[in-house]
Amino acid sequence: MTPTRSDLPQGDEDLVARAQAGEGEAFGQLVERHQRRVWLVCRQYLGPDEAEAAAQDTLVKAFTKIRAFNQRAAFTTWLTRIAINTCLDQLRRWGREGLKAEDSEAENGAGVVEQVADDGADPEARVLQRQAVARLASCEEKLPARQREIFRLRFYAGMELEEIADALEVHVGTVKTQLHRAVHRLRGELGAYR
Amino acid sequence: MRHLDNHQLATAIAGLELEAGVEEHLTSCMSCRRQVQETRELIARRRELLADDEPDWQRQRHEILLRLPAISAPRRKRSSRWLRPMLAAAAILLVVVGLGLMRRHAPNGGQEAPEVAVEQILADVDAVLDDDTIPGFESIDPGLANLEKMYTNGAS
Numbered sequence: 122m123t124p125t126r127s128d129l130p131q132g133d134e135d136l137v138a139r140a141q142a143g144e145g146e147a148f149g150q151l152v153e154r155h156q157r158r159v160w161l162v163c164r165q166y167l168g169p170d171e172a173e174a175a176a177q178d179t180l181v182k183a184f185t186k187i188r189a190f191n192q193r194a195a196f197t198t199w200l201t202r203i204a205i206n207t208c209l210d211q212l213r214r215w216g217r218e219g220l221k222a223e224d225s226e227a228e229n230g231a232g233v234v235e236q237v238a239d240d241g242a243d244p245e246a247r248v249l250q251r252q253a254v255a256r257l258a259s260c261e262e263k264l265p266a267r268q269r270e271i272f273r274l275r276f277y278a279g280m281e282l283e284e285i286a287d288a289l290e291v292h293v294g295t296v297k298t299q300l301h302r303a304v305h306r307l308r309g310e311l312g313a314y315r
Numbered sequence: 316m317r318h319l320d321n322h323q324l325a326t327a328i329a330g331l332e333l334e335a336g337v338e339e340h341l342t343s344c345m346s347c348r349r350q351v352q353e354t355r356e357l358i359a360r361r362r363e364l365l366a367d368d369e370p371d372w373q374r375q376r377h378e379i380l381l382r383l384p385a386i387s388a389p390r391r392k393r394s395s396r397w398l399r400p401m402l403a404a405a406a407i408l409l410v411v412v413g414l415g416l417m418r419r420h421a422p423n424g425g426q427e428a429p430e431v432a433v434e435q436i437l438a439d440v441d442a443v444l445d446d447d448t449i450p451g452f453e454s455i456d457p458g459l460a461n462l463e464k465m466y467t468n469g470a471s
Binding site: 145148149152153156157160164169172173176177180181184185250253254257258275276277297300301303304305307308309311 | 322326328329331361364375380
């Protein structure tokens with residue numbers, strides 16, 4: 122069954138209110154709840170080391186700004202926005218287009234191939250599998266930035282369509298359209314269409 | 316029904332809403348289902364690969380908490396810089412109006428006793444206003460002294 126927003130952890134409101142009142146313990150609990158999600162979002166924009174630094178920056182920023190959070194959006198959406206902005210700021214600072222995370226992987230396609238887990242399939246199948254994952258990573262790079270962003274947030278960060286729409290401040294219809302185009306294009310690039 | 320076209324396959328892989336007929340076909344057609352499944356598995360494999368980089372969450376949490384600035388209780392709203400002078404003016408006005416009423420209604424025509432009361436009340440007000448130990452009245456607005464003098468002069 123597809124998880125929905127109602128399946129997300131409950132009780133953020135209470136913890137947020139306590140954190141806003143200056144209770145560090147409550148913020149610690151919020152970090153524990155959301156740090157993986159924040160890292161996953163950052164990882165879709167940056168390499169592993171940079172993603173961890175950006176995730177930490179995001180949570181520290183959230184702490185310093187928590188009194189300005191008015192609870193009009195869900196806490197997780199607010200946090201995701203900070204994470205995305207932190208990553209985009211970082212990318213802007215580097216003054217380059219695209220995702221640093223994948224730059225290193227794309228530059229060294231063999232790196233991706235070698236990292237694919239060995240699941241006990243026969244050697245030939247494993248090689249094909251590894252190559253397929255490496256090609257997917259490389260094809261993602263060719264997607265327009267918005268399509269790539271939405272594709273990754275949906276499939277790798279595990280965000281719901283509505284959450285992506287809220288975080289990127291776009292209509293959910295736009296998210297659906299971009300996601301569909303991304304999948305369609307990737308399949309074309311991967312040679313899935315005969 | 317014919318096999319799904321590329322558009323419908325992309326819709327199914329993306330997990331978007333499918334038309335009833337498409338969904339039905341997907342349930343019964345192994346070939347189309349396999350195509351959807353293969354792409355989804357590929358994506359899942361890549362997701363696993365990305366998740367391999369996950370940091371040690373406890374260490375990360377510890378580092379974040381160390382970086383947090385000192386926690387302070389929310390600051391109280393600063394009262395207006397005009398609050399104190401306005402309070403002083405209001406208090407004096409209240410006294411003056413009160414004295415006026417007392418004079419008007421005094422049985423002896425309001426000549427002797429109210430004068431004593433005025434001096435006494437004004438002295439009490441001055442004492443309160445001069446008392447910097449009262450919370451919120453610690454800092455003296457330099458303009459206040461002149462204001463008090465003005466009102467005092469006006470009342471005597």
